[in-house]
Amino acid sequence: MAERLLMMALSPTMSEGTIARWRVAEGQAFKAGALLCEVETDKASMDYEAPKDAVLLRIVLPEGGKAAVGDAIAIIGAAGEDPTPLLAPLATPKPASVSPNAAPAVSAPAQAKTAASVPPPSPPKSALEAAPEAALEAGPERPSASVFALSPGSGPSRPASYPPSSPLARSLARDLGVDLRAARGSGPGGRVVEKDVRALALASEEAGSGAPEVGKPAPDKRIPISGKRAVIARRLSESFYSAPHYYLKRRADAAALLALREASRSGRDKPISLNALLIKLSAEAIVRHPYVNSSWEGDSILERGSIDIGLAVALDDGLVTPVVRDCARKGAAAIEDELGALIAKAKGRGLAPPEYEGASFTISNLGGYGIEEFTAIINPPGSAILAAGAILDEPIVARDGSLSARKAMALTLGCDHRVIDGAAGSRFLATLVGFIEAPGSALL
Amino acid sequence: MPVESEYDVAIIGAGPGGYVCAIRAAQLGLSVALVERDAPGGVCLNIGCIPSKALIHHASLIAEGKRAIEAAGGKVDLSLFDYRKIWEASRAAADRLSKGVRFLLKKNKVAYIEGSGRLEGPRALHVEGKEGSLELRAKAIVLATGSRPRSLPGMAFDEESVLSSTGFLLSPSLPKRLAILGAGAIGMETAFVMSAFGVEVTVVELMDRILPLEDEESAALVASAFQKKGMALLTGRAAGGVSRGPSGLAIALKAKDGTESTIAADRLLVSVGRSPNTESLGLEEAGVRLERGYVIAGDYQESSVSGIYAIGDIVPSPQLAHVASKEGEIAAERIAQVLKGGPAPTERRVDSLFVPSAVYCEPELGSFGLSEAKAKEQGRPIGIARFPYAGVGKAVATEVPYGQAKIVFDPKLGNILGASIVGAGATELLHELLLAARSELLLEDVADMIHAHPTLSELVMEGARAGLGRAIHI
Numbered sequence: 001m002a003e004r005l006l007m008m009a010l011s012p013t014m015s016e017g018t019i020a021r022w023r024v025a026e027g028q029a030f031k032a033g034a035l036l037c038e039v040e041t042d043k044a045s046m047d048y049e050a051p052k053d054a055v056l057l058r059i060v061l062p063e064g065g066k067a068a069v070g071d072a073i074a075i076i077g078a079a080g081e082d083p084t085p086l087l088a089p090l091a092t093p094k095p096a097s098v099s100p101n102a103a104p105a106v107s108a109p110a111q112a113k114t115a116a117s118v119p120p121p122s123p124p125k126s127a128l129e130a131a132p133e134a135a136l137e138a139g140p141e142r143p144s145a146s147v148f149a150l151s152p153g154s155g156p157s158r159p160a161s162y163p164p165s166s167p168l169a170r171s172l173a174r175d176l177g178v179d180l181r182a183a184r185g186s187g188p189g190g191r192v193v194e195k196d197v198r199a200l201a202l203a204s205e206e207a208g209s210g211a212p213e214v215g216k217p218a219p220d221k222r223i224p225i226s227g228k229r230a231v232i233a234r235r236l237s238e239s240f241y242s243a244p245h246y247y248l249k250r251r252a253d254a255a256a257l258l259a260l261r262e263a264s265r266s267g268r269d270k271p272i273s274l275n276a277l278l279i280k281l282s283a284e285a286i287v288r289h290p291y292v293n294s295s296w297e298g299d300s301i302l303e304r305g306s307i308d309i310g311l312a313v314a315l316d317d318g319l320v321t322p323v324v325r326d327c328a329r330k331g332a333a334a335i336e337d338e339l340g341a342l343i344a345k346a347k348g349r350g351l352a353p354p355e356y357e358g359a360s361f362t363i364s365n366l367g368g369y370g371i372e373e374f375t376a377i378i379n380p381p382g383s384a385i386l387a388a389g390a391i392l393d394e395p396i397v398a399r400d401g402s403l404s405a406r407k408a409m410a411l412t413l414g415c416d417h418r419v420i421d422g423a424a425g426s427r428f429l430a431t432l433v434g435f436i437e438a439p440g441s442a443l444l
Numbered sequence: 445m446p447v448e449s450e451y452d453v454a455i456i457g458a459g460p461g462g463y464v465c466a467i468r469a470a471q472l473g474l475s476v477a478l479v480e481r482d483a484p485g486g487v488c489l490n491i492g493c494i495p496s497k498a499l500i501h502h503a504s505l506i507a508e509g510k511r512a513i514e515a516a517g518g519k520v521d522l523s524l525f526d527y528r529k530i531w532e533a534s535r536a537a538a539d540r541l542s543k544g545v546r547f548l549l550k551k552n553k554v555a556y557i558e559g560s561g562r563l564e565g566p567r568a569l570h571v572e573g574k575e576g577s578l579e580l581r582a583k584a585i586v587l588a589t590g591s592r593p594r595s596l597p598g599m600a601f602d603e604e605s606v607l608s609s610t611g612f613l614l615s616p617s618l619p620k621r622l623a624i625l626g627a628g629a630i631g632m633e634t635a636f637v638m639s640a641f642g643v644e645v646t647v648v649e650l651m652d653r654i655l656p657l658e659d660e661e662s663a664a665l666v667a668s669a670f671q672k673k674g675m676a677l678l679t680g681r682a683a684g685g686v687s688r689g690p691s692g693l694a695i696a697l698k699a700k701d702g703t704e705s706t707i708a709a710d711r712l713l714v715s716v717g718r719s720p721n722t723e724s725l726g727l728e729e730a731g732v733r734l735e736r737g738y739v740i741a742g743d744y745q746e747s748s749v750s751g752i753y754a755i756g757d758i759v760p761s762p763q764l765a766h767v768a769s770k771e772g773e774i775a776a777e778r779i780a781q782v783l784k785g786g787p788a789p790t791e792r793r794v795d796s797l798f799v800p801s802a803v804y805c806e807p808e809l810g811s812f813g814l815s816e817a818k819a820k821e822q823g824r825p826i827g828i829a830r831f832p833y834a835g836v837g838k839a840v841a842t843e844v845p846y847g848q849a850k851i852v853f854d855p856k857l858g859n860i861l862g863a864s865i866v867g868a869g870a871t872e873l874l875h876e877l878l879l880a881a882r883s884e885l886l887l888e889d890v891a892d893m894i895h896a897h898p899t900l901s902e903l904v905m906e907g908a909r910a911g912l913g914r915a916i917h918i
Contacts, residue, residue, distance in 0.1 A: 166883060166884030194859075
């Protein structure tokens with residue numbers, strides 16, 4: 001029987017979510033636990049896993065669409081089923097008009113929505129409020145307890161970061177004001193039990209009472225994985241373990257690049273950054289070597305028409321890669337302005353998926369941290385990443401043996417060997433080094 | 445010429461500690477030798493829990509059947525009643541289970557060796573059997589030699605008139621008058637059985653009350669039921685000595701205030717505890733540390749000598765079959781971990797707060813955990829919930845409305861700290877509360893779970909509700 005798939009609370013404070021991307025197409029069958037879509041919340045991008053085996057009959061909420069917790073985002077059911085009877089009541093805004101013959105979950109939205117939009121109580125309490133449903137559920141990486149269970153009173157499902165816990169552990173944590181998420185579960189199946197909460201309370205007491213006792217090391221701290229950290233971990237591990245990486249290194253004379261930056265001051269209140277210049281020059285090099293702008297798709301290689309370059313930006317709690325689209329058609333100044341806006345947004349409210357996803361080439365620059373040279377992990381779906389080091393003076397020995405100095409920048413190009421062979425990568429890097437050393441040649 | 449064989453584990457004693465340890469070790473892929481001088485199953489199975497439960501069962505059936513038939517206007521003729529037949533049934537139950545253990549050992553490929561084992565250093569055993577002796581070598585040794593009834597000075601067991609629990613269970617005849625010294629579980633169970641078969645029973649206890657290890661209120665409920673059945677319970681009295689006369693035994697008693705008295709009986713059961721069997725095992729020579737006859741065991745039941753483990757009644761944990769079995773499992777899992785690199789046992793030692801104790805008289809008494817008295821002694825704030833059997837439909841319908849469930853809980857956190865149930869099926873009902881306590885559930889978890897109606901289990905649910913101030917049937 002067809003039923004509605006509802007937006008669910010993927011974190012304790014989530015009241016609404018935006019579909020970042022559907023990972024299953026209409027008409028496609030999926031298994032329980034499969035990734036259905038990525039949901040963007042106020043804080044992070046979360047995976048929405050299938051609650052059961054079914055077919056995606058109709059997407060109700062398209063990518064970029066926003067829905068409150070408890071609202072329908074899709075209709076699922078058996079292959080060939082007609083989703084329209086379930087679509088009709090959706091058009092009416094009042095939940096009260098929901099048709100009585102709809103799936104069991106249908107009565108839920110209104111109540112679930114109310115429950116989820118209640119303002120969260122004080123932090124330790126909210127941690128506990130969210131936990132009870134969690135008690136005896138499976139492992140920590142399954143936030144998608146059944147959406148079908150979103151019935152009145154059942155409250156939001158357990159978010160990924162809550163470990164299972166015993167009722168006493170929760171009662172005690174509430175009493176002691178301890179955040180269960182930081183507890184290490186030593187009970188059956190990793191369940192957090194009384195002694196874990198007591199240990200945690202003791203540890204935080206000790207931590208609060210100043211320096212640790214002599215001869216006793218500071219207690220371990222368990223840091224819950226944020227949604228953002230989970231996404232970084234998953235994507236980078238996937239990339240590192242599935243794409244065969246190799247690295248090419250060259251040093252470029254950066255004098256002309258620095259001069260270009262200085263020259264860019266005219267008519268602007270500040271110069272165009274080295275990063276924006278590197279993006280532009282990389283885009284020009286990619287135009288000469290379009291195979292660099294490709295993705296490995298298993299049975300084919302997708303060479304992209306638009307050169308979308310991401311720049312790795314460090315945040316307090318992770319890493320994000322804002323993407324400047326179609327860099328070949330934009331000037332360095334436009335790229336600089338766009339990049340500046342994206343970085344400001346990333347450090348503020350956060351980026352929307354279209355602003356950080358789908359880079360076809362990525363640049364990571366740790367020069368600002370004094371790193372001379374380094375290697376980076378490819379940011380999928382791109383197939384290459386440029387790691388730029390600090391610009392440092394280096395000695396040059398002339399033919400006559402005399403010494404001089406030059407400004408040099410170490411460039412390391414990381415490539416996915418499935419897409420870019422060594423010689424191809426080397427040609428691209430040679431072109432890029434040429435452009436950096438003589439930016440004018442990029443215009444030719 | 446002694447035969448020498450090498451095993452991963454050699455276990456001395458095939459009681460509920462030793463045989464469970466052997467099977468668990470075999471399950472974990474270890475080669476196991478199990479040495480036993482008597483029958484597999486130990487005291488529990490052969491001269492303890494099992495045959496006594498058979499006797500208790502018959503006593504209950506007969507007493508209840510007689511009462512029910514007479515209540516319906518019928519008449520019961522017990523003139524051909526023969527205790528020997530009931531006793532034979534108890535022996536048959538013991539034999540059947542002992543054979544069952546033998547089968548389980550065989551199925552698990554445990555080498556069962558009949559004889560008396562003795563340590564020859566930390567890695568070897570000498571076994572003296574009926575058909576000669578042999579030497580065993582083992583990478584680990586588990587001592588599970590159990591205990592025997594403790595005797596009192598001047599009251600040596602002759603197993604004719606002065607009996608131990610062993611002598612009592614092996615006797616096919618009934619005395620006319622039985623005196624029982626010691627009102628612990630064994631004393632009270634024997635008192636119940638004998639009284640049910642028409643024996644005149646007098647129980648003597650040194651402490652001020654019967655079942656001194658149990659909750660006072662619960663023990664009082666048992667005492668009152670026993671007194672209604674016509675048994676004399678003489679508490680706060682020490683036994684001075686026994687003299688044999690033409691009309692049976694005369695047992696001198698002395699009350700705390702110095703008053704002296706004498707009771708007459710045909711037989712005397714002395715049930716004042718059990719002594720560990722730790723002699724002639726070569727323990728001192730092997731360097732195993734003992735205290736007052738008990739082996740001192742640390743984590744995972746390991747003794748002071750690495751590789752030598754001790755479980756059951758020879759260590760100072762509660763002398764209960766189920767404790768021995770659990771200790772046997774812990775030791776087996778630890779040995780497998782050490783020898784084969786398997787996972788560590790889930791527990792380092794038995795947590796005494798979660799050990800159930802059971803007295804199988806009528807009414808039954810089952811308990812675990814923190815008692816009211818102990819909590820007071822510790823100055824710990826507790827909540828107490830009570831619910832009577834009389835408020836349970838099934839108990840009334842089946843004519844067992846006597847007794848109550850008493851739950852001790854944490855008033856702030858709501859978790860269950862202990863319980864003591866007196867009444868029909870108490871020893872079975874207890875386990876729901878024990879599971880709840882050990883799993884750290886709260887009163888409301890038990891109170892809010894639907895319990896089938898009509899069942900005695902509703903007592904537990906209502907007890908939990910009572911703790912929350914919302915019992916329905918009271």
